[in-house]
Amino acid sequence: MQFFILSLVFVCTNADDKIFSVISYGAKADGVTDDSEVFLKAWMDACKWNGEATFLIPLGTYMIYGVTFFGPCKGSLIVKIQGVIKASTNPNIFCKGSWISFEHINNLEIEGGGTLDGQGASAWGQPQCATRPYTIGLSSIQNAIVHGIHSINSKMFHFDIYNSNNVTLSHVHIIAPSDSPNTDGIHISLSSNIRVFDSNIGTGDDCISIFAGSQNVNISRVTCGPGHGISIGSLGNKPNEVVKDVHVKNCTLIATQNGMRIKTWASSNVGEATNIYFEDIIMDKVDNPIIIDQYYCPSHTCNIKKSLVQIKDVTFNNIRGTSNSLVAVNFNCSSSLSCQIINLNDIDLINYNTKPTIASCANAIGHATGIELPPSCLKSVLES
Template sequence: MILYMMSFKCYCRSFTKCLKEATAKKHESKKVFIPPGKWTLSQVVLVGGTNKSPIELVVQGTLEAYSDSRRMPNPDGQWITINYVNHFTLYGGGVLDGKGQEAWKQNDCNKNKNCAKLPINLSLNFINNTIIRDITVKDSKNFQVNCISSHNVTFQHFHVSAPGESINTDGIHIARSTSIKVIDSIIETGDDCISIGDESKDYHIQNVTCGPGHGISIGSLGKGAEEKDVSGITVIDCKFKQTQNGVRVKTWPSAPATLKVSDLHFENLIMENVSNPVIIDQEYCPWNLCDKKDPSKIQISNVSIKNIKGTSNTKEVVILACSKSHPCKDVTVANIDVSYVGSVAANVTNICSNVQPTFVGKQNPPLCTAPAQSA
């Protein structure tokens, strides 16, 4: 691969070498080009350190990972890692192809806690003032992208491409970060389109099309005692197409964490043949591998669910299954118009437990039929 680096005019045959040279130049802006074509990349780590000058990575071609991650220099690491970088921009219309098809066949993490660790396509950690735009991330062996401990990061015109059967391939996983935007993007994957972890504040998700996938999820939360609050999550003007869920909040029962989840806004959402269009699940317990004897200790408050339209293939359109010990507070449900498209006739409804929502406008299906406070 021959790469061209602007600013200090260096031709490189190694992607890793070019990035290292870019971070070494502390007082100049840098631009690294990957030209059109297909290029094999074994693994790369960019660490910005004290370098505060802007770095641009322009990917016009397709970078391809090894199908067998054991061929990477560090098999336990991620494929492309960007750490401690300020003012970073990744763009160019190119593709990051993780070649994950063989890895999905071997993935048994849904039932094996000691499963093999697989690499993430693009791992972003401790980055600030960053834009990722006009890039496709494809067929990762694990999460497509993670964004951890970062601030002021925007994903725009960002495309995730993976089939629905790809296992554990969350489109974008974000946690311990502030001021994150995902806008004008398409996410097609086999797990959560966007998953949000703890210590998250001020995330704005707008005009995102999700599907296939498991929807947009906050959580799961509460399993770890040291987890911190989540606040200010807005999902607006998004479309969900044949996803396992629409928007979801999930917290563990009988778990130690006592964090707060507040200021959640799910508005102007279109559902197309979606299971569970809107769900708060405070008894999240996949594969029944946990103890439900004690309710979740997480307090959810100030939630708005407004202008939800389209079709559901499950009979419960809005599910608010809140904690018995910490009932949800200040929940508004407004203008719901979702029809049932299941193959078997059913009484479509909204379900509420341990919550007293405020209902505004049209409610199709009807208002919650379960008691506002369960015994």
């Protein structure tokens, strides 16, 4: 007599989870056909799903001319990018503010290890567009996580975070040539509770730029280079521009134009940058490791006036490494509103040719403790 044992295997799934693959909606994934409409159809169904929806871009190469993914959505959304998404090189298509944009969404996750290729060389230096599109825009987003994404050769900013709250970017890899214009890695404005960590950014402009209306920004374990460093500003273009509560820690800057920078326009409106901390930073052949510039004028055609942006409560702690220039610390503050409460502690910056570095100060009030290399030039409160 033979006995047969029936083995039952139960696979438990959450009935509220569903995958919306762009391939199922007809995406060609040939790197030539515009899949924008297909992506949008898949997104709209995912956005309507009352549960956890995964909007999936599988392995393959996709061409997207441009798309905006609108919310609000019924449930939470995971955007899983596994393949390569390429932007158009046709200036009649890409002359707009964004390439891929997510707007008015709560609870968003973007992951998957895929690559966004902005094909920016087609736009850099070209006069056809008044503005060039950023690669990914996050606008009016509440609660988002972006991790494991590669962005290469954006036409303008790689990531633009605007009017958003509680957004975390980690393990992102951003690459563009050192001479690519305005290709900021991560641009933050009018946003709060933003975190960037464990990421590598090498680009043609600021690795991270923190603009007006930003607060509670935390940046850690970021390697930056090439690029223009980690910058706050420019501020003062419009009245009452404020940046506050920024903490940059455990970062490395390699062969960048600037290190830690705060900048305001040479002729500015009233504004403020306050409660800023830069600490545990390594500089490797950085042109301007520590810089506050209140006479910022890249075009050199500005009507130079006194800046009305108040910079105060700024701490540089444990900043060490090599400077490409002899002036390793440069505080060029406004003659009408001097920089207040500037704290330097354990600054150890040497010239990479082993020459002594110097500090340059104008209208900068504060104090220095610990290692002073270069020697501090800050004025004390009693001297001011």
